[in-house]
Amino acid sequence: MEKIQFKTQIWTGDGSLKGLEDISGQRIFVVTDPFMVKSGSLDKITVHLESKNELEVFSDIQPDPPVTKIVTGIEALQKFKATLLVAVGGGSAIDATKAMKFILKRMTKGETDLDLIAIPTTSGTGSEVTNFAVITNADKGIKYPLVTDDILPKVALLDAELVASAPQNITVDTGMDVLTHCLEAYVSINANDFSDALAEKGFQMVFTYLERVSKDGSDMEARQKMHDASCIAGMAFNMVNLGLNHGIAHAAGAQYHIPHGRLNTILMPHIIAYNAEMDSGIMEKPNQAAVKYANLARLIGIHVANPKIAVRSLINTIIQLRKRLKMPATFQEYGLDSELFHTTEDEISVAALKDRTTSANPRVPEAADVKRILEDSFS
Template sequence: MPVDKIQFGTQIWTGESALDGLDEIKGKRIFLVTDPFMVESNNIEQITKHIDDNNEVKIFSQIKPDPPISEIVVGIEALKEFKADLLIAVGGGSAIDATKAMKFFVAHAVKDNSKLDLIVIPTTSGTGSEVTNFAVITNDEKGVKYPLVTDEILPQIAILDANLVESAPQKVTVDTGMDVLTHCLESYVSINANDFSDALAEKGFQMVFTYLERVSENGSDMEARRKMHNASCIAGMAFNLVNLGLNHGIAHAAGAQYHIAHGRLNTILMPHIISYNAEMETGVMKEPNRAAKKYANLARLIGIHVANPKIAVRSLINAIVQLRKRLKMPATLSECGVKQDFFEETKASISSAALKDGTTTTNPRQPSQAEVEKILEDSYI
């Protein structure tokens, strides 16, 4: 059997005073990457007020959702010109992924910057990027997303401060929260899953079902905010150990074409992916496969006690669909405004790209092109 190598390379700062740790940084040239809203709203001051005047700081805020390669190139040039010796990423997945990409490409272009440290401060509770060696960048011209996976982009420090997500709009809260649920589900049934990743995935899964609806209804519920912020990080630790699956493979490919929020797209696909992985098409009396048994374990964690694993899976799918409905999220691609003719035009290319995506390799079932297209069709209606 292969050896499972368990390593958590990122130090996590959490608690009410997590940002105070920045006060200790002295004499650095800090390249701070964020999105325009953080600067325009002055929210970035929540970070910069902790950075001592002894440091030189350059703020780069040319970041938009699904960061394109062209934008990252601009950031790389600014980073090289500034001669930074510390990177700080502040924002959601786009700002963090863009910063990771900058770190990677600068390290390979400028030998002196090969040990550029990275501190990540997430302002959404969803991607888990603060503790992963993943980043996703977009080729706008080709409409393709490329996962970048290497330990070279693993952050040295992650700072979790739930106050930074208190003002997140309800749509962002639920989109990112359901992305956390997807991370838990996919890492749990990954072909690489182990006892350690399972423990993290199970805990994150329970936390989402306990706290996401609460924070959706009341964004000022700081206990729920903190729990979801922690759940996002926990889920990130899980999938960083064992990778993800077909849900993300399709979401990466479809997101580049349809420009639907990543967590929302994952949520639309999720019931169909679970059904496919558990081979629900063979009927509930058929011997359950490994994925079905594991999904049944998760069902029990949220109070679904059914002896037949496949019936438990069906109940889990129903629980997710009902949660999605209570969160006022769309259930289909068509509800998100994807036109029928454009869907038909892109269905094959999305399916092909999903099969090539690095996250699909650890899915519990290896799908065919036709099977991916069927999942897309079921997600469209």
């Protein structure tokens, strides 16, 4: 028996921010990043909250949020005596707020469990509807996934106006992260009919709208569709976990500090080929992952009877999309130092196997498999 539930209420579409005006009498601790404050973008949110509530803004957030910043945030929200958390930003701000919520509840032995409203300003992580958060031990260079329903936001607010000014590189990095989420959820060992339906829809939406919004950031229909696709993909992988693509990305990202979506995109073709056992030949009987990848290929117009040929076409289609989006194809093309790569690949290979997302991968990898994928991704 499987128990499937969606605890997060989703506010989406035009005027979603106005829903915040129904909140009153709260001491709201707003967690965001410095850019949101300096650019004035945060004002688009706080203007709907400040007349009926007390607000405290905490903006000491950075990419790959370290544990030290989370502890600082907890101290600040306790001093403020917060009654509600609002996270505004990309995955880092939302993940940091989730970690604050979780640790505070543990510290107070369950007496303080604050509701969380997540307002993403990038269309990629899906963090607004997931029980995942990733925090970093900066001293050790290790990312730790936190996975518990205790960190699920109460509300996810999706308003495309908040991503309208996102630059092209951020748009495509986060958009390709959505694609990775869909692919990994779809072939996860935990996949079910519900997660498949969400992953299929999100996958189609990325291929329909990502290139459009990459070319024209003012295309608000495409902006909203990618914002929704990110959330849909988050709902999918929140049910069934991810896979080796993210396992390697978490481990490598802590070492190389390559933007997460870009790192996932470099790895993606090699992960698909590994999971589908493409090295065994296209005429060999396809495994379950190959069959499912072929299903996705058909959804974007690749009609090939042989599943492995369909997978090969899917890989080529993704590579061509990556090229049109002007994204690097290899670590070397990104500019990663060769010496750094070769001195860390063994450590990354071991760390990737320990990552909780890797446990849902359709093939059970060994360190040698991960190292081979890394080397194929380097040049």
